[in-house]
Amino acid sequence: MGKFFAILLIIITLVSVYPIVTHMWWMPEVVSAHGPAVDHQLDETMIGSGVLFITSQFVLAGFIWAFGNHKGKIKNWPGGHKPVVAFGIILVGLEILSLSFVGSKVWASMYITKPDPNALHVDVQAEQFAFFFRYAGPDGVFGSIHPDKINDGSGNYFGLDPENDVAARDDIVVGTLTIPVDTPILLTLHSKDMIHNFYVPELRIQQDIVPGIEIPLHFTATKTGKWEIVCTQLCGLGHYSMKAYLQVMSKPEYDDWLKQQSGD
Amino acid sequence: MHDMSAEPVVHHLSPPQGFIRKHVFSLDHKVIGLQYYGLALAAVFIGMVLSWLMRLHLGWASLAIPGLQHLSPNGAPGGVITPEYYLSLMTMHGTIMVFFVLTNAPFAGFGNYFLPIQVGAEDMAFPRFNMMSFWVTFVAFLVLIAAFFVHDGPPISGWTSYATLSSVGGISGPGEAMGQNLWAVSIALFCVGQLLGSLNFIATTLDLRTKGMTLGRMPLSTWAWFITACIGLLAFADLLPATILLILDRTAGTSFFNPTGMVVSDTLLPHSGGSPLLWQHLFWFFGHPEVYIAIIPGFGIVSHILPAFTRKPLLGGMRVMIGCLIAAGFLSYMVWGHHMFVSGMNPFSAILFSVPTLIITIPFTVATLMFLGSIYGANLRFTSASLFCLGFVSVFISGGISGFFLAQPSIDTYLHATYFVVAHFHFVMAVAAIFGIFAATYFWMPKMIGRMMNETLGKLHFWLTFIGVYCIFMPMHYLGIAGNVRRYASFTDDYLVPLIPVHKFITIAALLTGAAQFIFLYNLIHTRWWGPLAPENPWEATSLEWSTTSPPPFDNFGGRHLVVHQGPYEYNAEGAAQDYVMQTDPNFVAHS
Amino acid sequence: MRTKFFILLAVFGLASSAMLVTAARPAGGTITGKVTFTGTPPKMKPIDMSKEPYCQKLHNPPIKTQDVEAGPGDTLEDSVVFISAGDQGSSSASTPVRYDQKGCQYIPHIAVMMVDQPLQIYNNDPNAHNIHPLPKVNAEWNKSQPPGAPPIDTKWDKPEFISVKCNIHPWMHGYFVVLKTSHYGLTGADGTFTIKDVPPGKYTLTAWQEHMGTQTQEVTVSGGAATANFTFKAMPY
Numbered sequence A: 001m002g003k004f005f006a007i008l009l010i011i012i013t014l015v016s017v018y019p020i021v022t023h024m025w026w027m028p029e030v031v032s033a034h035g036p037a038v039d040h041q042l043d044e045t046m047i048g049s050g051v052l053f054i055t056s057q058f059v060l061a062g063f064i065w066a067f068g069n070h071k072g073k074i075k076n077w078p079g080g081h082k083p084v085v086a087f088g089i090i091l092v093g094l095e096i097l098s099l100s101f102v103g104s105k106v107w108a109s110m111y112i113t114k115p116d117p118n119a120l121h122v123d124v125q126a127e128q129f130a131f132f133f134r135y136a137g138p139d140g141v142f143g144s145i146h147p148d149k150i151n152d153g154s155g156n157y158f159g160l161d162p163e164n165d166v167a168a169r170d171d172i173v174v175g176t177l178t179i180p181v182d183t184p185i186l187l188t189l190h191s192k193d194m195i196h197n198f199y200v201p202e203l204r205i206q207q208d209i210v211p212g213i214e215i216p217l218h219f220t221a222t223k224t225g226k227w228e229i230v231c232t233q234l235c236g237l238g239h240y241s242m243k244a245y246l247q248v249m250s251k252p253e254y255d256d257w258l259k260q261q262s263g264d
Numbered sequence B: 001m002h003d004m005s006a007e008p009v010v011h012h013l014s015p016p017q018g019f020i021r022k023h024v025f026s027l028d029h030k031v032i033g034l035q036y037y038g039l040a041l042a043a044v045f046i047g048m049v050l051s052w053l054m055r056l057h058l059g060w061a062s063l064a065i066p067g068l069q070h071l072s073p074n075g076a077p078g079g080v081i082t083p084e085y086y087l088s089l090m091t092m093h094g095t096i097m098v099f100f101v102l103t104n105a106p107f108a109g110f111g112n113y114f115l116p117i118q119v120g121a122e123d124m125a126f127p128r129f130n131m132m133s134f135w136v137t138f139v140a141f142l143v144l145i146a147a148f149f150v151h152d153g154p155p156i157s158g159w160t161s162y163a164t165l166s167s168v169g170g171i172s173g174p175g176e177a178m179g180q181n182l183w184a185v186s187i188a189l190f191c192v193g194q195l196l197g198s199l200n201f202i203a204t205t206l207d208l209r210t211k212g213m214t215l216g217r218m219p220l221s222t223w224a225w226f227i228t229a230c231i232g233l234l235a236f237a238d239l240l241p242a243t244i245l246l247i248l249d250r251t252a253g254t255s256f257f258n259p260t261g262m263v264v265s266d267t268l269l270p271h272s273g274g275s276p277l278l279w280q281h282l283f284w285f286f287g288h289p290e291v292y293i294a295i296i297p298g299f300g301i302v303s304h305i306l307p308a309f310t311r312k313p314l315l316g317g318m319r320v321m322i323g324c325l326i327a328a329g330f331l332s333y334m335v336w337g338h339h340m341f342v343s344g345m346n347p348f349s350a351i352l353f354s355v356p357t358l359i360i361t362i363p364f365t366v367a368t369l370m371f372l373g374s375i376y377g378a379n380l381r382f383t384s385a386s387l388f389c390l391g392f393v394s395v396f397i398s399g400g401i402s403g404f405f406l407a408q409p410s411i412d413t414y415l416h417a418t419y420f421v422v423a424h425f426h427f428v429m430a431v432a433a434i435f436g437i438f439a440a441t442y443f444w445m446p447k448m449i450g451r452m453m454n455e456t457l458g459k460l461h462f463w464l465t466f467i468g469v470y471c472i473f474m475p476m477h478y479l480g481i482a483g484n485v486r487r488y489a490s491f492t493d494d495y496l497v498p499l500i501p502v503h504k505f506i507t508i509a510a511l512l513t514g515a516a517q518f519i520f521l522y523n524l525i526h527t528r529w530w531g532p533l534a535p536e537n538p539w540e541a542t543s544l545e546w547s548t549t550s551p552p553p554f555d556n557f558g559g560r561h562l563v564v565h566q567g568p569y570e571y572n573a574e575g576a577a578q579d580y581v582m583q584t585d586p587n588f589v590a591h592s
Numbered sequence C: 001m002r003t004k005f006f007i008l009l010a011v012f013g014l015a016s017s018a019m020l021v022t023a024a025r026p027a028g029g030t031i032t033g034k035v036t037f038t039g040t041p042p043k044m045k046p047i048d049m050s051k052e053p054y055c056q057k058l059h060n061p062p063i064k065t066q067d068v069e070a071g072p073g074d075t076l077e078d079s080v081v082f083i084s085a086g087d088q089g090s091s092s093a094s095t096p097v098r099y100d101q102k103g104c105q106y107i108p109h110i111a112v113m114m115v116d117q118p119l120q121i122y123n124n125d126p127n128a129h130n131i132h133p134l135p136k137v138n139a140e141w142n143k144s145q146p147p148g149a150p151p152i153d154t155k156w157d158k159p160e161f162i163s164v165k166c167n168i169h170p171w172m173h174g175y176f177v178v179l180k181t182s183h184y185g186l187t188g189a190d191g192t193f194t195i196k197d198v199p200p201g202k203y204t205l206t207a208w209q210e211h212m213g214t215q216t217q218e219v220t221v222s223g224g225a226a227t228a229n230f231t232f233k234a235m236p237y
Helices: A002-021 A035-067 A081-111 A251-263 B018-024 B029-059 B083-101 B104-118 B127-149 B178-207 B220-251 B276-310 B317-334 B347-375 B384-406 B409-415 B419-449 B455-481 B497-530 C002-024 C053-058
Strands: A120-127 A130-135 A172-174 A176-180 A184-191 A196-200 A205-209 A215-220 A225-230 A243-249 C029-039 C069-071 C075-077 C080-085 C097-101 C110-114 C119-123 C129-134 C143-145 C152-154 C160-165 C173-179 C184-186 C192-198 C201-209 C213-221 C225-227 C230-234
Touching (some): A035 A081, A035 B384, A081 B347, A081 B409, A130 A243, A172 A251, A184 A205, B029 B104, B029 B497, B083 B178, B083 B276, B083 B419, B127 B178, B178 B220, B276 B317, B347 B384, B384 B409, B384 B419, B384 B455, B455 B497, C097 C110, C213 C225, C213 C230
Parallel strands (some): C029 C225
Antiparallel strands (some): A196 A225, A225 A243, C080 C184, C129 C143, C160 C173
């Protein structure tokens, strides 16, 4: 039985590791400036964890094989527990320190450092179950948000008051986040109802959108293309279908697109 | 604390008379322990069926499940699960499993039964509180299950019940009116039950140990229950007011969690000034210690059972394991924010929470190393109980390692709310903690009901379950790495559709593994009525529960006041006549 | 003897049928009219359906929001005109009203029905919708309808103007107008309405338009037809 258990453990370990090593199901292509650093952090952690995982499961298997149904003199771990405890503390301690040190820099670059002052500012409204995106329009000023004016049926997702608020009159509201490539983007995230989340796996960034708080999120897309923005914070029955597209265009294409929107 | 040299206070309980006093409203901690276990058993099968329904829907979204439309005409018209019903099933699955299985069985169930016996007491310190704690928990369960039968069904906000989805009432979605109210009341009652239980555990451990039972001689399972009770006292004392605040926001127009200017379905809500993040803080300040409440008894149980089947004490003895469990319990109160890295909290706090989260790896790593090192050189005996202990080590390693990724905010920004998280918590809770419960069942059932369980069936149950859980939960890591978001009723996004075949594989594995659990159920039922009678000490183990009959008499030791002379794990002790020395053995002198 | 009996039976039968026929057809008149506006109505916005590519592809150019559907001659479509006071001779309605979700749009935009009249909601799209009526007087409900799901059968038991939306496609918006009376009409693209089978008498007529509000008028029906026109004051916002 011990041998069967040991072989089973080894097979399970190898089968578990195989899809990771071969990237059978893996992260999609990275399209943000900070993304490679996140991938690097994940790879480093994967290697460290992989070694720990394989070693510990193999040691378990080995011990079960060797001492399963063993009868006779019982041995204790040579050197007693102290070196093992020390090993555990030092090994994990070192891993923690190194991963934390590097990891906090990566985190800080995404969430703590200030956005580029020239970033293109897009305002985001999340609601059950869609995202809408607002650009300031030719006047460069965002109209203010009035929750009592929100009316989805008439297309006023943000609660703008163009009658009284001149800045709101030229605001552009669309359903696809359209941005130029290689340009710092600053999103200001709002939710009108539940907690939602803005997640683009390819951008390697995610942020809860909380009603009552305006949350900034900045990134730079490094590739043109179309990807999905999905909500990851349970927000109601349509949570699974809450998405929008992120369209990254070349700068000239984006300028054309923006002109078209302003003309509408 | 009381004078150890004097006779401990006994309760002079008289034997219970009549069916109701013996089996229903019993003051006997053993009956109460079995009642908790029975409740957990019913709950786990309900929770498992819910997971089957969820998994079937995830693999085959338009599948009509025959008969389901009769349970819920709104939720599953024509037998096809709607998105809101999927979320209801998911919410109830999580709530039932975390509260009524993982907090009930390893802690309230086995703890109630064995803590007084393991410390040599006649019963818990407060038998009436104990009885009340079970019945309050039972009523909490009924209130929760009632949510299935209200018009709009159970709530859809998950076991975590985040505001504002859960805090504004029916307008946020189906199930968010009466269903969510029932959920909140159920949880509030559950907290009361747990608080009463924790008080009992702590008082009994500190005050009712028999003569010679120093704290250092208590078995590791008792230590684990004691530490868990201490954690639980603080944790449930936090959750109870949180649920009350939630009920007030939903029904009394308060705004603890609801900010100004919410517009739900074009309806401006009157709330003002609240913070949805406050719910998360209150919830996770409970929630993280809660998951340690779920696993620490498992560590205690494995620490207690493994020596009986390695025939030697754990590497590191009592001190290292107790130190690990106390460290984990203490640190568990410092890490709640790791559930909130992307919540909108100040991003500096992510670093602050990440460090203790990573540090918690240390006591769990050391504990795991102690288990591994204990197998080295052992006379390892394979029984159903020991197999589940060994399996516990393997699955805890698997589950713990994924935690390492999630503890780092820079990685969590990608993996948060994906199936990677689902894989992590299922491995450590649904698998490891359940393995602890199985190990405890196979080990202690002979003592509890006086009959031996069938070992062949038990081993078969282990192999099928061990392979099964890896087939279910290991692929979820790959899904998470691919960015597969969790809590989705179906996968319609372009990037998720190609992952559906993996979900189908997981579903089939889940159904098969679930089916294997009926072997366990059959074994339990068969044992109860037709199992061979159990001797007093079938495993040749050392602690006080093996110094009494199987099952024990109503006062645990038949009027005897046991005196303890040995530590709890004198296996293969130098100079001993046999390879084990009972704790009550007055003659053996241990060479430390 | 037998012949006389049969003749009597035939006469009786004919007379009854004649009475029944005349009873079924009330001496009813028709109210017609037009709903128009003065001033500048708000500009309707094109709807961005990009979150649902199937629906987005169906509408090129995109359809516009429908809260004010202005037609040539400053007419208003989808305005409900009904007898709000003095109503008599209303008949009950058992034919189900059909509400379709097609191309991520509610068709019709405004569904008028009577209290307790069956309402059937169909999903004709390959994607799920949720139907979330927002009544204040009737009971609120919220149900999703995955593609291929059977129609939702429901009804309303109190008169009310009920806003209905889809949360999955938040631009989808319409109304269930639940009336006590069977005497109502809905203006078409040319702004005209027709209310049939109105017994002679004096009535209060109400016109409702979802953005402009309501207006009332007294109308008298005698011997056949009556006309009532409504003019709303439109504002750009």
